[in-house]
Amino acid sequence: MTPLARLPVSEAQIAQVVSRFYASVRAHEELGPIFAAHIVDWPAHEEKIVRFWRNALLRERIYDGNPMQVHRAAGNVRPEHFEVWLSVFDETLFAVLPSDLAQVWSAIAHNIGRALRYGLERRATPDGVPVLT
Numbered sequence: 507m508t509p510l511a512r513l514p515v516s517e518a519q520i521a522q523v524v525s526r527f528y529a530s531v532r533a534h535e536e537l538g539p540i541f542a543a544h545i546v547d548w549p550a551h552e553e554k555i556v557r558f559w560r561n562a563l564l565r566e567r568i569y570d571g572n573p574m575q576v577h578r579a580a581g582n583v584r585p586e587h588f589e590v591w592l593s594v595f596d597e598t599l600f601a602v603l604p605s606d607l608a609q610v611w612s613a614i615a616h617n618i619g620r621a622l623r624y625g626l627e628r629r630a631t632p633d634g635v636p637v638l639t
């Protein structure tokens with residue numbers, strides 16, 4: 507599959523994954539409080555994330571946010587959280603979707619997670635020089 511190919515996933519499947527994933531996140535001992543510190547309107551958050559995934563997987567131009575900036579600005583999102591987030595996400599994908607589809611979406615999520623994590627690790631200093639810690 508080329509990087510620009512659309513994944514054979516339906517809008518309904520994306521909505522189902524997002525809804526089930528955030529239900530698990532809300533109940534998760536470590537992730538729950540991180541999100542609770544930011545999200546007051548869960549339906550609005552989930553709608554935004556559905557648009558994010560429809561943009562990433564179906565190439566629909568319906569999300570134009572900046573996740574890198576949002577995660578940096580959140581203040582309580584740390585690089586080590588990505589592993590936990592991705593394991594809950596994988597659990598959700600394989601529970602909801604046929605496994606070949608879950609596999610491909612999972613690989614895409616891990617790539618995005620790697621990029622976001624890298625962005626968090628390279629925290630910029632006031633003079634613009636990244637701190638590589």
Ligand code: HEM
Nearest residue numbers: 540541544558571572573576580583587588591615618619
């Ligand atoms: C592959 C991994 C991840 C993806 C694809 C992802 C995606 C997103 C997206 C698209 C948003 C909305 C950005 C916007 O407002 O436009 C968001 C918000 C958020 N994410 Fe993530 N995320 C990931 C990992 C994480 C992790 C590891 C954490 C921390 C445990 C996290 C915590 C949050 C929080 C708290 C918000 C809401 C921030 C706010 O509205 O102030 N995310 N995420």
